[in-house]
Amino acid sequence: MSSSGKGMTITVGEGSCGIAAGAREIRELLVQRFPEAEFRTVSCLGMCHQEPMVEIANSDGKSYLWGQVNKKNLPKIVRFHRGETEIPEKNFIRSSEQPATDKAQYLQRQHRIALRNVGHLDPTSLDQARARGGYSAITRILQGGMSPEDVIEQAKISNLRGRGGAGFPTATKWGFARGAPGYPKYLICNGDEGDPGAFMDRSLLEGDPHTVLEGMLIAAYAIGASKGYAYIRAEYPLAVDYFGRALVAARQAGLLGDNILGSGFSFDIKIKEGAGAFVCGEETALMASIEGQRGMPRIRPPFPAIEGLFGKPTIINNVETLANLAWIINNGGAAYAAIGTEKSKGTKVFALAGAVARGGLVEVPMGMTVRQVIYDIGGGSASGRPLKGVQLGGPSGGCIPEALFDTLIEYEAINATGAIMGSGGMVVLDSKSCMVDIARYFLEFTQLESCGKCTFCRLGTLRMKELLNKICAGEGTMADIEALERLAPQVKEASLCGLGQTAPNPVLTTLKYFRDEYIAHVEEKRCPGGVCKALITHAIDQSVCTGCSICERYCPVNCITGEKQKGHTWVIDQSVCINCGMCAEVCNPEAVKVQ
Amino acid sequence: MSKESLEAKESLEATVDPALVRKWIEEIGSDSSAAVPLLQAIQREYRYLPRPAMDLVVNQTDITASQLFGVATFYAQFRLKPVGRHLIKVCHGTACHVSGADRVDTALHQILGITDPGEDTASNGSYTVEKVACIGCCSLAPVMLVGDEAVPHLKGADAQRFLQKHARKNQELLPGERKEAGEAIQ
Numbered sequence: 001m002s003s004s005g006k007g008m009t010i011t012v013g014e015g016s017c018g019i020a021a022g023a024r025e026i027r028e029l030l031v032q033r034f035p036e037a038e039f040r041t042v043s044c045l046g047m048c049h050q051e052p053m054v055e056i057a058n059s060d061g062k063s064y065l066w067g068q069v070n071k072k073n074l075p076k077i078v079r080f081h082r083g084e085t086e087i088p089e090k091n092f093i094r095s096s097e098q099p100a101t102d103k104a105q106y107l108q109r110q111h112r113i114a115l116r117n118v119g120h121l122d123p124t125s126l127d128q129a130r131a132r133g134g135y136s137a138i139t140r141i142l143q144g145g146m147s148p149e150d151v152i153e154q155a156k157i158s159n160l161r162g163r164g165g166a167g168f169p170t171a172t173k174w175g176f177a178r179g180a181p182g183y184p185k186y187l188i189c190n191g192d193e194g195d196p197g198a199f200m201d202r203s204l205l206e207g208d209p210h211t212v213l214e215g216m217l218i219a220a221y222a223i224g225a226s227k228g229y230a231y232i233r234a235e236y237p238l239a240v241d242y243f244g245r246a247l248v249a250a251r252q253a254g255l256l257g258d259n260i261l262g263s264g265f266s267f268d269i270k271i272k273e274g275a276g277a278f279v280c281g282e283e284t285a286l287m288a289s290i291e292g293q294r295g296m297p298r299i300r301p302p303f304p305a306i307e308g309l310f311g312k313p314t315i316i317n318n319v320e321t322l323a324n325l326a327w328i329i330n331n332g333g334a335a336y337a338a339i340g341t342e343k344s345k346g347t348k349v350f351a352l353a354g355a356v357a358r359g360g361l362v363e364v365p366m367g368m369t370v371r372q373v374i375y376d377i378g379g380g381s382a383s384g385r386p387l388k389g390v391q392l393g394g395p396s397g398g399c400i401p402e403a404l405f406d407t408l409i410e411y412e413a414i415n416a417t418g419a420i421m422g423s424g425g426m427v428v429l430d431s432k433s434c435m436v437d438i439a440r441y442f443l444e445f446t447q448l449e450s451c452g453k454c455t456f457c458r459l460g461t462l463r464m465k466e467l468l469n470k471i472c473a474g475e476g477t478m479a480d481i482e483a484l485e486r487l488a489p490q491v492k493e494a495s496l497c498g499l500g501q502t503a504p505n506p507v508l509t510t511l512k513y514f515r516d517e518y519i520a521h522v523e524e525k526r527c528p529g530g531v532c533k534a535l536i537t538h539a540i541d542q543s544v545c546t547g548c549s550i551c552e553r554y555c556p557v558n559c560i561t562g563e564k565q566k567g568h569t570w571v572i573d574q575s576v577c578i579n580c581g582m583c584a585e586v587c588n589p590e591a592v593k594v595q
Numbered sequence: 596m597s598k599e600s601l602e603a604k605e606s607l608e609a610t611v612d613p614a615l616v617r618k619w620i621e622e623i624g625s626d627s628s629a630a631v632p633l634l635q636a637i638q639r640e641y642r643y644l645p646r647p648a649m650d651l652v653v654n655q656t657d658i659t660a661s662q663l664f665g666v667a668t669f670y671a672q673f674r675l676k677p678v679g680r681h682l683i684k685v686c687h688g689t690a691c692h693v694s695g696a697d698r699v700d701t702a703l704h705q706i707l708g709i710t711d712p713g714e715d716t717a718s719n720g721s722y723t724v725e726k727v728a729c730i731g732c733c734s735l736a737p738v739m740l741v742g743d744e745a746v747p748h749l750k751g752a753d754a755q756r757f758l759q760k761h762a763r764k765n766q767e768l769l770p771g772e773r774k775e776a777g778e779a780i781q
Contacts, residue, residue, distance in 0.1 A: 020738065020745030048732070196688035236731065295669065353733030354733075556705035580697070
């Protein structure tokens, strides 16, 4: 084995998560150890819990995937590749030689269509994208004589539904715009992923921009659009950068711009950076934003497909929807429709996070159960504490309890629980989460993000938030819970757009499934999750305390006192304590108890 | 310690270069759809929206003052107040919220000596702490961004330790720092 790395290929995952976890530093260290190896940079493979990840292929072709690599364990991995030590099991995920570990289940249980290239190529390389089949679908369409109607037909057969949340059939939407008079027509890629807890659009734009770009070409051809916008959150700088580079490369290769591939079809794309407004995920608000206005929705009809951006027919498709299109053209709509349940076809990408052991990006066939995603792929609870529910669909979605984990992943089944598929945020909650606090958290978010146009959304969400604050502060009454239940349907009905129409969902679902927690807050003045500051106390268990005094150092209000090294002397002054919980976090023997 | 780091916050106000603003208008456009990208260009340069730059846009384009101010106050990205020399964004996405983003916030405000709830910048102009909705690194929760650097899996105490190191490296003073805490870092 060459110790200089000659003949080796080292691939480092450098998506946003990987970089945040220290991937660049690891790559630099590997360059020092193996100066002659060939280095490749790829985007995130979606195993965020294993970041930073490195794949090292020896000169003999044997390759190994390593996870959670850091400065401390890197030397062991290096020695292994020099043939000096046994395999470091702790970081080992899979290899071309050994049977895959349990950790690799995470990938093996998935079915990747939209994410098919993410983590496997350098997102800045058009050549690598083409080597993995990039632009073969648009070539087939333009040079193989497929008409726009043929493309719409394939989308119709595939039964692809909008992945942004609402689940409207993509082909139907396209059909409206195709038939609408007006020139030019616009195609917009909606990458304004504003839901807290969702990052699938970021990963796609960052990890495989050419697939999204090709999806835009296909959609534009289907509806007859000549101008496109990619509306991407400014908070995703890497996504904006890589998508911008993809545009330049595609233009140079004749895949974008005038007379694409000599077919006479012309289409070009501009990037618009979203400036941070959740409501701009709504179609008409997004268009207002591109027009330079405040992102406020307007009444539909007229629908954007008839009268959209600058008054012209416009289609807005979500990033994930677009990422499925090339696959559908290449494999046929029927192949896509063969996956999934009767009404929900294909796959869905979820951002799995929260109290789960293996979080990250997960693409699964429709019809899998929530339980399979959380346990088989996600590995169950991270802390060992029992899981009590999962939040689906972000601020527009809801919380479903553990008892309903066998719900199928399909639009209808999830809607029946009161949650929504949404864009695919899946935040797992364990027994240390407070469901009232979760409801309050989302209401605070939607209330801040309400554009203020509709009274019930502007003020109704504020009143709901006030009621929830009151309950979390231990000042709530049963009448407050009834008031929430009265107000929620009114906000839903009297709001113009999806933001207000769905804002009460987190409250309604938690009231439905976790009512006992609300009652505990109101009647017993107790927070079962130990989260709501007004209802908990922090106290030191002196029989466990070692007197190390670290809590004293980090207490922001100086309310902890005692004698060093004398555990039995330490107390928290309850009249000053703000229950921030910093002491409990730093206490090694876990002597700080929350009650 | 550099003299600069001891200066008061007033010095954070930017001096606007009119030629730059004119250049952006030429590049981006002067019709009403240019409002958002123009504000983004201004903020990219000055890290907030200085009033003189906004006045120049209003005077030299078709964008009205009410549209420009309306847009500037609608979107979360824009800020009208100067920002500290270093910007910290604390993620308050769902995953970060349930895993303790609040404690990170409390810890940062404490070490920066920011007590007024309406204030987000330390009195010496060193750091600004902003809440952001979600930066999409949910598996690393709770997370903060210090400049461009993401700092994952934070406890409140980790956030303070990181900031102490960062401050030493950048020759900044932390107004709320306690001496004992400083000793414990070594």
